[in-house]
Amino acid sequence: MSSARPGRTHDNTAARYDHILAHLQAAGLGALADLGFRGLDNDILDPVIVTGYTASRTHKLTPGQAEANRVLAVGRAPVEHGFAHLKNWRILTKRRTNPARATRLLRALLVLTNLEINR
Secondary structure (H helix, E strand, C coil): CCCCCCCCCCHHHHHHHCCHHHHHHHHCCCEECCHHHCCCCCCCCCCCEECCCCCCCCCCCCHHHHHHHHHHHHHHHHHHHHHHHHHCCCHHHHCCCCHHHHHHHHHHHHHHHHHHHCC
16 A cells, blocks of 8 residues: 555556556556556556546447446445545544655554444
């Protein structure tokens, strides 16, 4: 787990700063990510970070792309639920110090949240 960053930090910026791709590759792991991470991993043959497809007014999703997005959403749902539970701890909105100092607090809240969810 990396240190906490200010909320204005973009997902890709934080991932690059913390060398997330290198850490995942070293561990032989991959990650399912939201569209905020598009463009971080450009290795088409062996991706480390898998993101969904986006549609536009001129480019609609194919049925296969839509199904891939659904499968990705199912895999990411528990993570998003975890983030939602962490937001229930309102102390995170009241914290007025350097975000790097919040890391220990976040780790403790994550443990408490997991205990609460798994009861």
